[in-house]
Amino acid sequence: MSSSLPSAHAPLGRRMIFLLALTCGVAVGNIYFPQAVSPLAAAGLGVPPDSAALVVTAAQFGYAAGIFLLVPLGDRFPHRPLIVAMLAVTGAALLCAAAAPGLAVLVGASAVVGVATVVAQVIAPMAAGLAAEDRRGAVMGTLLAGSIGGILLARTFGGFAAEWLGWRAPYLIAAAATLAIAAALAVALPATVPPSRQSYPALLAAPLRLLREEPELRRSCFYQATVFGGFQAVWTGVALYLTGPAYGLGVQAVGLLALVSAATMAATPVAGRRVDRRGPEPVTLVAILGTIASTGVLALGGLGGAPGLVALGAGTLLLDVAMQSGMIANQARIFALRPDARSRINTAYMTCAFLGGSTGSWLGAQACTRFGWTGVCALVALLACLALARHLAHRPAPAGLRGNAEAKAPSRS
16 A cells, blocks of 8 residues: 555655765666776786676676666565665675686676666665655756766776776775665665565566556656667767767767766756756756757767867767756656556666667667768757657646546555
């Protein structure tokens, strides 16, 4: 029953929100820092660089598997032991990776890290239940800012630590940080009561059922799949573009360009507060329009030289802010649908988002190879226009009908 939901227990204070945001950053960073470490790991283990790239691939596939296999458990088990256990497994796997005698062990440990470090996707539904309804967007924005910080800093941290201390050092440092946060959360997290008693197979099947039953979930998934697909297309294409004949820069230029997006950490809490005040629909529209506008700025990257680089920096920043703002609006919308199934809803949502992102990344590479940078910008504009068309076609039900539907909806826990 909904009376047993986490929100009935304890609200989120500022210190807890900060700790949860830090946890999200560290957890997400565990997926990204190996990207900077793998070349040095290849040299240290005496294997070809392309073979060491399997470390990154294993972590990414593990993360996708973890979303499907572990995130639904947030509706079945109390959050505190579940989150602490996931962090403990992540820390242990990072220690195994640091001590790996060969590539096979390192790849296996990386896969385990990927599966277990999806804790940010368990924290988001939990926080949505603990937060007051009029602060839910702000809390989601703060947690997302933490994840963004983890993504941005992870590659820099991994590269510097590996250069100065060897490729095993980033794994040791990440393990220590992960285990320290697990210990802190074991004490600080409030007790929650799981809203569902369904079996594990039923939990795994629930995301597909929810997609069939909830049109607002399908709509939010479509928005994020298209916009995140455009986002991934840009970052795949820009790496090829900057290192190609148009600019002739090294891969370091891509990393420096990514640091421009650090400003997004300040923008996401603002977007969250806007969602709290005006609801998700206006923020969704602004996010889609911002994505379309970013393609015009990004297209100026074809000028080359310093003006082109400035345009690429401004365009990627605008695109990042738009995509992350849309993420906050979408999560606010879907977490309000089924308070008893937030983790399962988040599983469906994140799976669709990652499928869209993977497809966008592939399409971005194809567009850049065949049509150049202009083709990438056109692809992103097309995807965003599809999202805009869907948004303009949406006709919300009258308030009275929504209220009657919610009153008649049976509990599906």
